[in-house]
Amino acid sequence: MDFVQNFPFFSILLSLGSGVLTSIMSKRVARLWNMFILIVITVMSAVLFVYLLGVREPYTFMMGHFPAPWGNEIRAGVLEAGMALFFCMIMLLSLIGGQEHLDKEIEDTKINLYYIMVNLLLSSLLALIYTNDLFTAYVFVEINTISACGLIMITQSGRTIEAATRYMIMASLGSGLLLMGLCVLYDITGHLLMSNIKDSVAFVYAQGTYNIPLVASIGMVVVGLAIKSALYPFHTWLPDAYGYSTVSSAAILSSLVSKGYIFLLIKIFFRVVGFEIIVDTRIVNILFVFGLLGMIMGSVNAILENDIRRMIAFSSVAQIGYIYMGFGLGTTMGIVASIFHILSHASTKSLLFVAGVGLTDASGESRKFADLTGSGFRNPMAGIAFTIGACSMVGIPLFSGFISKMQFAEAAVQNSLQKMLPTLICLAVSTVLNAIYFMKTVIRIYTPASKNVKRTQAGEAAIIGVKEHPLYNVALILMILLNVVLGCCSQPIVDWIIDGLAMFG
């Protein structure tokens, strides 16, 4: 066994352990330590990714001393390693971009607690990506939820506590369903390791004796994870949670936390149940309908919103709808498009959140659209970044959003007519709606502020120079680069996703 193969285990353990360590550190040391650990894990994931691209073969890693049917396992292929690398990068950039706000909005004694949550969140995300054991996945789903709740409520205001409570209620509903589904699945198949369950499920499904419990358990798992990742009718907690938490939290929550659950769902589709059976049980059709609903309703809600942060949050509802719509197409192409959209949405949404906060800072901390007029001139870097993020979300070529929309359309065209037409129509409508609220904002921030507009807070807002916030600008530039790379060099990335999915099952 190569030494590199230990890296998934190392990275999970490292972030878990450093989470505990940061509790006794001072604010400054905790921040540096957290950066260091994040960079180390990013580098390890990158090395593993390159190694796996060379080997082109997934491997399983035995956790503890007991072999396959009983012990716990880690399984890594190119898709997992690439996802881990991507998640680490986004987390690093979101933390750098929101650092000043962390200092401003969180009490000094609590900043190291914030880094505990970040580390626990990262370790649970990595574990969700790498684990090959369903019950381990459940435990880390819970760790993910609890640390995400901590990220929301670290800024102590009525809004955030209420948002965290709502989030916990919805998440508990989701994890209750997930746990029950896993228990029934374990009961039917007698295994907890994903690969073993797949064999048993294929056997049981072919026999046809336990079809109702099997479909019910898969349904519970899928609905549970859909609730946790805020698919449309279950999105009520989302705007408050993303809108009022500190900016790093919002960026991390929208681009990573929900994506971790979605990645687990893809894993369940391909490795636990088998995609043919999932399609055959027609569970995907339900996801398809709710995905389409989410695409439209999320955008409509975003148009009605008068608060830039909440508008970006509602846009997440629409984008989660896109991802589930890709699942609903029921083809591998649809899943590839969804995975690409996970990447594209994660990079764009974190960019939008971080850029949005720069704009509100330049408008005297106000988040209302009326006060944002001309803020693109007051904070040029944030204005440019927001415009690029908006273009990407709408689907302008050169940026990542365009590629994911094209992938969705391609996947839809190869599908049957019943699914092709609604998909294409909803894609078109949703794109127009996206354009309405994003372009409205972009035009607003580049309209010179007339002198009649009164600034209620803090008098005339100061012009924020590019040089004043070096870290913030570096984070924005890196995010823009990531976005453009996803948009311009999409073919290797799509090939990577297709390869990864092939060795996923």
Place this chain on the structure above:
Amino acid sequence: MGGNLFVNYGEAVAMILFGIGFSNLLLQKNLIKKIIGLNIMDTATYLFLAEKGYIAGRVAPIVVNGNTSVEKYINPVPSGLVLTGIVVSVSVTALMLSLTIRLYRRYHTLDMDEISTMLKKEDQ
């Protein structure tokens, strides 16, 4: 179908309890009642696992008198899962309760809807 339901009455009860807990967590306005619903839901899952793990007439999986025959013992894995699940649900409950305390101190009510209306008023 109906016969199976009667034989596996433990599992059936677990499922009914799960439904009760789930709807309580979803529909109750009072936060404490929501948390009670959460606990009922989790406990129902453990009941289900315990029912599934037990095989009538067998003993706890501890080797006595050197008898290592598989036929003698029950399946130990569900018990392990129940233990893990209990730990998870304890921590989730503790977190929910602490959030409830904070909300109560701020708004002097346990009603989620009232808290939302107060928040809306705060904004204006």
